[in-house]
Amino acid sequence: MPTSSPEVQFERLQSAVDAAGTGTWDFTPLTGALIWSDRCKEIFGFALEQDVTYAQFLEGVHPDDRALTQAAVDQALSPTGPGTYAIDYRTQWQDPATPARWAHATGRAFFNAERTQAQRFIGTITDITEQKVNQQLLRQHEAELATMADSIAQLAWIADATGNITWYNQRWYEYTGTTAEQMLGWGWQQVQHPEYVHGVVERLRQAFAAGTAWEDTFPLRGQDGVYRWFLSRAVPLRDEHGHVLRWFGTNTDVTQMRQLQEQLTQAYEDLEVKVTFRTLQLEHEVQQLRAQLAAGVSTPLVPPTPLQ
Incomplete structure (x- = not known):
């Protein structure tokens, strides 16, 4: 099947992205001619009737991002380069009162048959300011969460x-004596007790897949090689649409609590045994007393033996 010309491809691209609010551009490196759609001009703050040159485009890029943007363009247009272009940069509006906005630009270069000269460079520009702001807020919230979790x-x-x-x-x-490199991902299984790790992993994967809170109790190995019991919980952190963004988990040492529970259980069991034994002893003494009374024998009353 023959390949469509750059002109046809550009027209198709523009039709596809116009409805999505994405700007399209068409640059001819040999002449320096630059054609921008209205949406591109809006993102940079240019008047819709203005003809934008490549130099004006670069002036519209934030000074801190200008050199990186130019380098990305040069690489895409180089015969030895990839022929593609994708970069995020900030725009600098002509009105100083207008804050900089973030844009994501993509492009593709078309070369001559010998691939010695780029003849056309077309692509898109999308305003991603909102996404950048949300990412910054998310990083800020994660930093705050990390600070809290460290305390x-x-x-x-x-x-x-x-x-x-x-x-x-x-x-x-x-506690574990491990490093970040060892623990990232699912590396925490290294400090799980081998008798419990399979069940813990299975239940945790189910919670992650379902997006439901998780709770489990299992031993974790300390850097001294001793296992201690931990009550572990994890809750999903969601966005405004209910999608899971992150999970926050804790492991609380409950070894002493489990030991106390075991001691209480043992003490209760011991008490039950003593009560049962004493009950049997009292029943035996009552039977002896009844037998003596029935035989007409008078026997002094003996106080019962206290529980030990």
Whole structure:
């Protein structure tokens, strides 16, 4: 099947992206001619009737991003380069009162038959300011969450939407004696007790897949090689649409609590045994007394033996 000409491809591209609010551009390197759609001009703050030159485009890019943008264009237009272009940069509007906006630009270069000269360079520009702001807010919230998690007594961690752990608080490393490189992803299985790890992983994967809160109790190995019991919980952090963004988890040492429970259970069982034994003893003494009374024998009353 013959390949469509750049002109046809550009027309198709423009038709596809106009409705999505994405701008399209067409640059001819040999002449320096630049054609921008109205949406491109809106993103940069140019008047719709204005003819934009390549130099004006570069002036519209934020000074801190200008050199990187030019380098990306040069690489795409180089005969030895990839012929493609994708970059995020900030725009600098002519009105100083207008804050900079973020744009994502993509493009593809078309070369002559010998691939010695780029003859056309076409692509798109999309305003991604809102996404950048949301990403910044998310990073800020994660930093605040990490600061808070470092101040609590429990071991704490953060996982991405799929369950791969990306961060642990300092208490985790102090207890396990591990490093971040060892623990990232699902590396935490290294400090799980071999008798429990399979069940823990299976139940945790089910919670991640369902997007439901998780709770489990299992032993974790400390850097001294001793296993201690931890009550572990994880809750999903969601966006405004209900999609899981992150997971926040904690591991609380409950070893002493379990020991106390075991002691109480043992003490209760011991008490039950003593009560049962004493009940049998009293029944035996009552039977003896009845037998003596029936035989007409008078026997002094003996106080019962106290429980030990």
